[in-house]
Amino acid sequence: xxxxxxxxxxxxxxxxxxxxxxxxxxxxxxxxxxxxxxxxxxxxxxxxxxxxxxxxxxxxxxxxxxxxxxxxxxxxxxxxxxxxxxxxxxxxxxxxxxxxxxxxxxxxxxxxxxxxxxxxxxxxxxxxxxxxxxxxxxxxxxxxxxxxxxxxxxxxxxxxxxxxxxxxxxxxxxxxxxxxxxxxxxxxxxxxxxxxxxxxxxxxxxxxxxxx
Amino acid sequence: xxxxxxxxxxxxxxxxxxxxxxxxxxxxxxxxxxxxxxxxxxxxxxxxxxxxxxxxxxxxxxxxxxxxxxxxxxxxxxxxxxxxxxxxxxxxxxxxxxxxxxxxxxxxxxxxxxxxxxxxxxxxxxxxxxxxxxxxxxxxxxxxxxxxxxxxxxxxxxxxxxxxxxxxxxxxxxxxxxxxxxxxxxxxxxxxxxxxxxxxxxxxxxxxxxxxxxxxxxxxxxxxxxxxxxxxxxxxxxxxxxxxxxxxxxxxxxxxxxxxxxxxxxxxxxxxxxxxxxxxxxxxxxxxxxxxxxxxxxxxxxxxxxxxxxxxxxxxxxxxxxxxxxxxxxxxxxxxxxxxxxxxxxxxxxxxxxxxxxxxxxxxxxxxxxxxxxxxxxxxxxxxxxxxxxxxxxxxxxxxxxxxxxxxxxxxxxxxxxxxxxxxxxxxxxxxxxxxxxxxxxxxxxxxxxxxxxxxxxxxxxxxxxxxxxxxxxxxxxxxxxxxxxxxxxxxxxxxxxxxxxxxxxxxxxxxxxxxxxxxxxxxxxxxxxxxxxxxxxxxxxxxxxxxxxxxxxxxxxxxxxxxxxxxxxxxxxxxxxxxxxxxxxxxx
Numbered sequence: 072x073x074x075x076x077x078x079x080x081x082x083x084x085x086x087x088x089x090x091x092x093x094x095x096x097x098x099x100x101x102x103x104x105x106x107x108x109x110x111x112x113x114x115x116x117x118x119x120x121x122x123x124x125x126x127x128x129x130x131x132x133x134x135x136x137x138x139x140x141x142x143x144x145x146x147x148x149x150x151x152x153x154x155x156x157x158x159x160x161x162x163x164x165x166x167x168x169x170x171x172x173x174x175x176x177x178x179x180x181x182x183x184x185x186x187x188x189x190x191x192x193x194x195x196x197x198x199x200x201x202x203x204x205x206x207x208x209x210x211x212x213x214x215x216x217x218x219x220x221x222x223x224x225x226x227x228x229x230x231x232x233x234x235x236x237x238x239x240x241x242x243x244x245x246x247x248x249x250x251x252x253x254x255x256x257x258x259x260x261x262x263x264x265x266x267x268x269x270x271x272x273x274x275x276x277x278x279x280x281x282x283x
Numbered sequence: 284x285x286x287x288x289x290x291x292x293x294x295x296x297x298x299x300x301x302x303x304x305x306x307x308x309x310x311x312x313x314x315x316x317x318x319x320x321x322x323x324x325x326x327x328x329x330x331x332x333x334x335x336x337x338x339x340x341x342x343x344x345x346x347x348x349x350x351x352x353x354x355x356x357x358x359x360x361x362x363x364x365x366x367x368x369x370x371x372x373x374x375x376x377x378x379x380x381x382x383x384x385x386x387x388x389x390x391x392x393x394x395x396x397x398x399x400x401x402x403x404x405x406x407x408x409x410x411x412x413x414x415x416x417x418x419x420x421x422x423x424x425x426x427x428x429x430x431x432x433x434x435x436x437x438x439x440x441x442x443x444x445x446x447x448x449x450x451x452x453x454x455x456x457x458x459x460x461x462x463x464x465x466x467x468x469x470x471x472x473x474x475x476x477x478x479x480x481x482x483x484x485x486x487x488x489x490x491x492x493x494x495x496x497x498x499x500x501x502x503x504x505x506x507x508x509x510x511x512x513x514x515x516x517x518x519x520x521x522x523x524x525x526x527x528x529x530x531x532x533x534x535x536x537x538x539x540x541x542x543x544x545x546x547x548x549x550x551x552x553x554x555x556x557x558x559x560x561x562x563x564x565x566x567x568x569x570x571x572x573x574x575x576x577x578x579x580x581x582x583x584x585x586x587x588x589x590x591x592x593x594x595x596x597x598x599x600x601x602x603x604x605x606x607x608x609x610x611x612x613x614x615x616x617x618x619x620x621x622x623x624x625x626x627x628x629x630x631x632x633x634x635x636x637x638x639x640x641x642x643x644x645x646x647x648x649x650x651x652x653x654x655x656x657x658x659x660x661x662x663x664x665x666x667x668x669x670x671x672x673x674x675x676x677x678x679x680x681x682x683x684x685x686x687x688x689x690x691x692x693x694x695x696x697x698x699x700x701x702x703x704x705x706x707x708x709x710x711x712x713x714x715x716x717x718x719x720x721x722x723x724x725x726x727x728x729x730x731x732x733x734x735x736x737x738x739x740x741x742x743x744x745x746x747x748x749x750x751x752x753x754x755x756x757x758x759x760x761x762x763x764x765x766x767x768x769x770x771x772x773x774x775x776x777x778x779x780x781x782x783x784x785x786x787x788x789x790x791x792x793x794x795x796x797x798x799x800x801x802x803x804x805x806x807x808x809x810x811x812x813x814x815x816x817x818x819x820x821x822x823x824x825x826x827x828x829x830x831x832x833x834x835x836x837x838x839x840x841x842x843x844x845x846x847x848x849x850x851x852x853x854x855x856x857x858x859x860x861x862x863x864x865x866x867x868x869x870x871x872x
Binding site for chain 2: 074076077120133163171172174189231
C-alpha cells in the first residue's frame with residue numbers, strides 16, 4: 072500500500088514517544104536528581120528518551136576521563152608538602168602542542184640541577200587533553216584532572232596555570248582515580264620492597280666477609 | 284552483497300621489465316616502487332592503468348628533498364580486485380617543478396594535484412583547473428616546502444628548547460601578535476584585493492551555462508554560492524553552482540576554510556605526538572584515524588602488535604564505523620529536511636559507544652587510543668555501574684542490531700525518502716573508480732572493493748563478514764550500503780567479543796615517549812567509515828617524520844561532487860553532498 076512506509080516510520084516515532092513516558096511513570100516522583108534512575112535510564116536497558124538536567128545534575132565522569140593535567144604532591148606527616156615532580160622534562164618533551172614550561176631549579180651552592188621544579192606552567196588554552204604527560208611520567212607526578220568547568224572571564228591572565236594552581240594532594244588523585252591509584256601504589260610498594268631486599272642483601276653480604 | 288574470497292597476494296608488477304628506458308627501481312634504503320622520468324610519466328601511467336590493471340589511483344602527494352634539490356611526486360595505484368599496490372614517483376627540479384598531469388588518465392587526481400600545486404608549487408602540465416585549493420590568494424609561499432616558515436615560527440622540530448629546562452613561559456599571542464601573524468606575497472595589498480579565485484571560478488564555469496533550457500520556458504542562468512556556512516551542511520564548505528532555472532549546470536566546490544596545515548604540524552611533531560592530532564581529522568571516527576596512522580608507522584618500525592591489542596583495535600574501529608554511519612544517515616535525513624528527529628534517533632546508540640570510548644581511552648571523541656605496537660589502555664573492569672564485558676555483550680548482541688533494525692524500519696521504506704533518493708546523484712561504477720571514490724560511495728556503485736577484504740590489514744582476515752555492495756550508485760543505495768555495513772560491523776564486533784583473548788599484553792615492548800623510526804617510506808591505509816584513509820609517512824631515521832601525508836577520503840570523494848550533481852535540481856545538491864558524507868576536519872586538514 073502506498074504510504075505504508077511512512078506509517079511504519081511514524082510507528083517508530085510513536086514507540087519512542089510512548090517508551091519515554093512509560094519509563095517516566097516507572098520513576099514517578101523520583102525522575103530527577105537520583106543516581107539510580109540516572110544510571111538505569113541511561114543504561115543499556117533504558118528505553119525512550121531521557122534528559123539529564125544539566126547543570127543541576129551531571130553525569131558521572133568515568134575514572135579515566137582526562138581534562139587538563141595537575142601536579143601531585145605527597146603530604147608528609149609533619150604537614151610539609153613534597154613534590155613528586157623531579158623536573159626531568161619528559162612531559163614537556165612529549166607534549167604534542169608544547170603547552171608545558173618547566174623551570175629546573177639549581178642548587179645555589181654547587182649550581183647543579185636539583186630534582187625539583189622551580190616553576191611549572193601549563194597553558195590550558197593550548198592543552199589538547201591528550202594525556203601523554205600523565206602516561207609517560209615515570210614518577211606518577213602529573214595526572215589528568217576531571218574538572219571540565221574552566222570557563223573564566225579573563226583569558227589573558229587566568230589561562231596559564233602556574234605551579235600553585237596545578238598542585239594538588241595525592242589524596243585528591245586517589246579519590247579521582249581509585250583503580251589507577253591502587254595499581255600504581257601496588258607497583259610502588261613492590262619496588263620499595265625490592266629495593267629494601269637488595270639493601271638487606273648487600274648489607275648481609277658486606278657483613279658476611281667480616282664475620283668470616 | 285557478495286562474499287569474495289581474499290585475493291591471492293601477488294607481488295606488484297615489475298615496471299622496469301615493462302619499461303627498460305625511463306623507469307628505474309627506487310633503491311634508497313627503506314623505499315619501494317619505481318622512479319619514472321617526467322617525460323615518460325603519461326605513457327607509463329597509461330600502461331599501468333590499462334595493461335597492468337592498476338585502475339585505482341589511491342593517493343598522489345609530494346615530498347620535498349632540498350638536499351638533492353628535488354620535489355618528488357608520489358603515486359600509489361591499486362587494483363580494484365585486490366592485492367598489493369604499485370608505488371611510482373616522479374622527480375622534478377625544485378626551482379621550477381613541472382610534472383605532467385594525470386587527470387586525463389585518473390580524474391581522481393584532480394584535487395590531489397591541485398593540493399600539491401598549492402603546497403609545493405609543482406605545476407601540473409595539462410591540469411584542467413590548476414588553482415590553489417586550500418590556501419587563499421594572499422598567502423605567500425608554498426607551506427609544505429621545508430624552507431617555508433610560518434610567521435610565528437619557533438623551531439623546526441618539536442620538542443622546543445624553550446620549554447625545558449629554562450621554562451620561560453609566554454602566551455602564544457604575545458609571540459604572535461595580531462597584524463604580524465600573516466605574510467603576504469610581494470605587491471599584495473589585502474585592502475585592495477578582490478578575490479581572484481572567485482572570478483576564476485565564475486569564468487571557468489560561466490561559458491558552459493546554457494542560455495535557457497530549450498524548453499517552452501525561458502530561463503536565466505544564475506550563479507549561486509551555497510555556503511561557506513550553509514545550515515545543516517557539514518561544516519564550513521562552499522559550493523559555487525551555476526543554475527539554469529532550477530537545474531544545476533555546473534558545480535565547483537571551494538574548500539580550505541578549516542585549513543590548519545595539519546601536515547606541516549605533523550612534520551614538526553615527533554612520531555608519537557601526531558597520534559592525538561589524527562583524532563582531529565575525521566573527528567567522528569578518531570579510532571580509525573589512530574589505526575591508520577599506527578599501521579603506517581608500525582610498518583616502518585616492524586613491530587608486531589599483541590593479540591589482545593589487535594582485538595581491541597578492531598572492536599573500537601568497528602564501533603566507530605557504526606557511530607559514523609549512524610551520523611551519516613541521521614545527517615542525510617537532516618539534509619533532506621527531516622530535521623532533528625531521525626538524526627537524534629540515529630545517534631542514540633552512539634552514546635553507549637562513546638561511553639565505552641570514554642571509559643577506556645579517556646575521551647569521547649578525541650580518543651588518542653592507539654600507540655605504535657598496541658593500544659594505550661585495556662578495557663576498564665567496570666563501566667557505569669556494571670561489568671564492562673557484560674555491557675559490551677549486551678551492546679553488540681542486542682542493542683545495536685535492534686537499533687539498526689529500528690532505523691531500517693523507520694526510514695528504508697518511507698515513500699518520501701525513496702522519492703528524494705532513488706535515481707538521484709547516480710555514479711556509475713567506472714566513473715567511481717576513475718574518480719578514486721572510496722568507501723560506501725564506491726561500494727554503492729557496485730564495486731566490490733573493501734580494504735578489509737581486498738588488502739587485509741590487522742586481523743580482518745580472521746573474521747567472517749560480507750562486503751556490502753549495491754548496484755545503482757544513487758543516494759538511496761549509499762544509504763542502504765551504510766545500513767548493511769553497520770550490520771556487518773555488528774557481526775564483526777560479536778566475533779571480536781566472543782573471541783577476544785582474556786588478559787595478555789596490550790602493547791609490544793616498553794612504552795617509549797620518543798621513538799626513532801627506521802628510515803624509509805610507508806603507506807598505511809585502512810577502510811575508514813568514509814572510505815580509504817591512508818597515511819604516507821617518510822622517515823629519515825630521526826624522531827620526527829620527514830613527510831606526513833594524509834590521504835583523506837572525504838577530500839578525494841569531493842572530486843566527483845560536481846560531476847554527480849550536474850543535471851539535478853538545486854535541492855538535490857545538498858542531499859548528494861550528504862550522501863557522500865564528508866567531514867570538513869578531514870577535507871581541509
